[in-house]
Amino acid sequence: MLRSLCPSGLLLSFATQSLAQSISLSIAPKATDTSVSDALDPSFAGFGIEPSNLFTFTGDETPNNFSIQLMQNLADYSGKPPHIRLGGNAQDYLIYDETYKKVAWKPNAASSAQGTYAADSIIVGPGYFEAVERFPKDTPVTVGLNMAYSGADYLERISTMAQAAVDNLNNVKLYSFEIGNEPDLWLKNLFRTAPWDGKVYTQEFLARADAIYQRVLKPAGLPANFFEAQATASTIGTTFEINMLIDDGMLDEVNGNKYVSAWNQHDYFYFFEVTPKPITLDDLMDLDQTNTQFLYWEKQTAIGLKTGLPFVLREMCSIGPIGYHGISDTHGASLWTLNFFLYAASLGISSVQMHMTVDSNASAWQPQVWYGNPQHVRPQYYAHAAIAQIIGNGNGTTQIASVKASGSGDYKGRIRAYASYAQGVLRSLVLINSKMANSSESKGSFTFNLDLGSDYQDRDVFISYLTADGAESLDTTTFNAMKYSDTDGLASRANEDPAPIRTSSTGAISIPVRDSEAVVANIEWLLGSTEVINGDGSKFKGNKASAAIRISTGASTIVWTTATLTIVAGFFLTA
Structure with missing residues (x-):
């Protein structure tokens, strides 16, 4: 605030x-x-990773040390790893199966749920969280849970996934749960049929939050207010505005517990097939256009902060869903990214996650060979390095x-x-x-x-x-x-x-x-x-001193020594 x-x-x-x-x-x-x-949390400038892309960024059976190093760089600059939101469209396709042990996902051959892409179409197991554990120690992680699935066992399914996150995330820090991705689009993608609006969403959200708290969080000694509400693609012209959700009971007590920890919004400067006018690099670099596009969210941010809860942008980027070559992967986009982080902070937004997918030109880096192009760091990453150094410069007091x-x-x-x-x-x-x-x-x-x-x-x-x-x-x-x-x-x-x-x-x-x-x-x-x-109490000399960087990668620890300590970070997602 x-x-x-x-x-x-x-x-x-x-x-x-x-x-x-x-x-x-x-x-x-x-x-x-x-x-x-307010003083910015060192993890302020983070990333979103699509669940179906997780293994591309952090690796499958073999860790992706390129991505891990980029993340560690940023942690060393700011004093804490960037906040990761593990979510996106695919979170509402996931079903957890304890018996599936591969560090990968697989199609569900018995899928029967509703949706253009069925709400039970992907199976993951313990390997899903093993891949998450490769992020630097104490990385704050918001885990997206499947709210779209509505079979008779829906409370059991979502609680099982939440329990697996609590049980399996030890190196990183489980920060919060996001229940459902962009429910304002669920009539369009056939996850729900009418009547479906903010009021029905609020009822379904609270029912799931209550079940997870009673079955998972409470026994683990975790608080009830562990859930981020809204997570919408847009609220303009819908019934998902913050004031409307409050009127529908989102912040009311249920069995003596309040469940909402933050207002979680998603946005892009530009989105193909949604924004009618074609975009150019010059448009992106006209920063007045960013203010114009984000004016509505300035108002929603102020409304959210008045409730006493933080307002976070868990999915944000220059161009969605997968960027545009020659615009979102240019130096001009790095200037846009640096400006947006600072602009968002000045509004009181407490965390921003830039969305990444393996096939997106807007991702801060490409984590592996894709479309014949080798892995590489994009200009956007340098904006992350800049904001991380600016934040680290105040050792937790930067405003x-x-x-x-x-x-x-x-x-x-x-x-x-x-x-x-x-x-x-x-x-x-x-x-x-x-x-x-x-x-x-x-x-x-x-x-x-x-x-x-x-x-x-x-x-x-x-x-x-x-x-x-x-x-x-x-x-x-x-x-x-x-x-x-x-x-x-x-x-x-x-x-x-x-x-x-x-x-x-x-x-x-x-x-x-x-x-x-x-x-x-x-x-x-x-x-x-x-x-x-750093979060673990260790000290680094910015990017100018020699240091050994230790990165936990599950069972093993990799040590790099470099004469010039730097920082990098990255993830990816698929929209």
Whole structure:
């Protein structure tokens, strides 16, 4: 929740637009002087993984060490592994069978349930959770449960799956259950027939939550409020809005228990066959369009926070369902991703999971050979690395505020600024120039003239760049002078760190940001060069020191040693 949530979600003391190529901003030196987010959990920027794609990302009988390393990188940057939502359409196809021991899924030859894709069409067993256990230690995991299945044994089925999660997840941390995926679409996909609306959904949700609590959670000493409600594709024009669900009894006590732990929403900036206008990379990089598309969710977020419950985006991405080559897998998309994380944080959204599938160009990495293309890290991953380092820079105290910074002319919709606070005081500025400029073009720049105040006079400021040859680049993105290997996910130095710049005797500083680039301007030290306290209490020296990275992979432990510690993370899903 925000300490104060302005309608526009903005931080600002003063701003003036001069020319199209520059802006002057006065930045609040303390978090108490402006509207800021609550301290971000280090797992804030996470991933969603489609259950049917889980074994592609983490491996089947053989662990996928490439994906595991990318995840571990991000954990080392932020101090905690990214939050994973194990869910999507396929969660409502899964049936758990204890006797099926393979680390894989198989079709259910006896499938008989309703649905365009039957609600009992996939069988998984203990190997499903063995694959989940390969994520870094203490990875928070939201497990999607099958609500679509409605046979006579539906309570037994869903409780069995929940029990298996409780029993088998020990290395990672079972964080919550999501009951059903996008129930607002269930008339269309034939999971339900009329009458079906938010009221009926609420009744079915609470009945399942009650059964799981009584049969599974309570005996295990786990709380009743372990369930994330809503999980809709959209609520616009439906009966699934938060206020409507509350009126239908979603937060009422059932047998003395309240079950809802968070409001869980799904969204995409653009979705094929849903959004009518064709999309271009230039559209994605016009950040005003993101605000326009997300305006409804700003309102829903504020409504949800007023209930005292967190609001999370467990399924989000630039383009759904599987991205678009040349748009969602470009450097321009990494700028969009970094901006979205910061924008969401400034609204009070407490967790964002970017959806990944093995066949999606919008996934942060491709975990294996697919369509003849080898495994590789995509530019989006670098945005995850950036936000993880920004969060880790505050060791659990990082707060984000949006600075009202806009461009005009060619820069209209392309300029964004955010302030990051650690222990309540200004720590860094994130400055984004998303004006599209391709590799072959000469590039201009936009200058941010910043007044940090007298508390920040004569201070060194270190610049970390999220950059590439151009907006359309597929493989030249770097962040903080680091590049991530397409072979093993480890980081190496791509270039030398730039020399710091210095504020004036009044705390003023001017920072030019090239077109199709973002910078993190950190005060007093280079981002990623200080110790980050991990969830297990271990310390890492950001991405600049040597370290041994230990990754638990079920029965074995793999140890990599690298002269440049970095961070990466990734998953995938299928919509």
